[in-house]
Amino acid sequence: MPFQAARDTDLRRTPTPNRPWRPTPVLAGALAALCLLAGAATARAQDSTAVALAPAILAPAPPSGVASADVPDDKGEALAVSWTASPDEAAHPGRVLIYRLLRADAETGPFVAVDSVAAGTTRKTDEHVKDGRTYWYRVAAVGLGGEAISADTGVGKPTAQWLNSTRLSVFLITILFFVFVLGYIHFAQRGRELFVRRIPGIDAIEEAIGRATEMGRSVLYVPGINDIDDIQTMASLTILESVAKMTARYETPIIVPTNYPVVFTLAQEMVKNGFVAAGRPDAYDPNAVRYVTTEQFAYVAAVNGIMLRDKPAANLYLGAFFAESLLLAETGFATKAIQVAGTAQVAQLPFFVVACDYTLIGEELYAASAYLSREPRLLGSLKGSDLMKVLLILIIVVGCALETAGIHAFTNFMNTQ
């Protein structure tokens, strides 16, 4: 029916359903000739394919050597199954199309297909097994001519591990880090003086609040646009308490627009704490902290609106920021506010550096709460981080030297999954 098909196609292109399509005699002749040629060509092709496919319709030889092994470093919910490819894969390419993975809960079966892979593959991980149960596997080679199931059976029992050995290096470093931090906290509590370098960005926060006070304008505090599960937001909220304390002391209004409900609730607590700590709980404005939206650019629009309407004299952007960083900072620059930013988002740092007066880079954001409070225990954790940095530099140098010497064991040990 090629003619019918051609006419249908044409009708779809020209929406004139009330007027049936009628080919002109010349066109009809040409189409008929084309159809005859196409029919003859198709018939020849089918004949030759039939000859070529004749050997492939036989069922393939079965795979062999089926084995199953527990996947290491997991919670006991995966088994790796491997097998030797069917000999027909090499001898008669095309005869094997896929391998089907069959699984049973008992040695005698019944075996049920649980997964399949393309020909050429000899491994598959079954991730739908339960810890402690034994499973039996067979593999079937499937082709156009049917399927052939392996005679041998692989047995496996997934087992949950108590330690992910690929993360051993991280585990050791974490333990060392905890020891360093706790050690320094212990020293600090015993009265040992700890030196912390000056961080101009944090010093500038008080300067900015002072300026806002002099100008009789508010302070805008943006705690980033991530939820509370981002540690940058946690660090930002910790700084917020100190900032709120300063604004309460100077009797300067503070505005905190937030974009996640939990951040909103915690920010309210932090600002209240700050006002209480400054001895001015009565000055706390319940509308100082407000929930805006979780949508990124709607949040930007709202915060930019606050900047343009209320003209805060100091804008503090501390937390996790993404594409909105420059939208906020440039609007703040246009309102001539003094701006301090801090983030660990490396890609956003250049924007803040350009548009803000001071920028806390990476770790300085996390150090801010300790720096502002000067509490010995918090300062101790900073010194612990510094010692860890020295150790990491040593690890990097040693790793580079060993790799250069062709020794890869250390690098492999440090690799994690």
Place this chain on the structure above:
Amino acid sequence: MDLFKRHLPVFLTAAIGILTILSFFIPHPLVANPAQLLLDWAIVTVASGYVLGAANVLKVNGEDALRQRVDWPYKIVLLLAMIAMMIVGFFLSGGTHFLDAGTKFTWAYDNLYVPMQSTMFALLAFFIASAAFRAFRIRTVDAGLLAIAALIVMIGRVPVGQWITRELPIGLQLPTWASWLLEWPQNAAKRGIAIGAGLGVMATGLRIILGIERNYMREEKS
């Protein structure tokens, strides 16, 4: 009362924090499953917080509108839009399937909100231009180095950069310089910052878990 106000929150924070850290190293279900369960609970807790958020939006903007503060008509637009979207989402979009394609809620989101969002995002191009203008004013040696590096990278990443230096050996062509700047000095600086930030994350986490930093608790302070 000290038990519920102080000790219990600190204990819960420490216990849950340590369990979550351990689940990274211990894949056994006895550790991994409770940790996953706690993470699921966190999602539920966060979701319930949206009620508080919506209430705050109504309160803050409603007050502004009632007292006719600056730009109060916009607050009314905001509240009307919020209420309209809630009605469409709750009652006119197939109940729990309101996020499916073809619902009125999805239509409103795709055809009203998304274009407005794109408009905001598009402003970034102008802000980048104005920020770059300031950044590349050469006042100090540092600013000069920044401007030179930026010039090499910007020209080296476009075809004209290749064309200008096409007669030079490959090692001296601008694209090679641009790639070198991005792959070596820039990457080294980025990784240095990332390592420092990573340690900061660990230190902050440890401080919270150990209860050294517990600003999340309202405590009476002098």
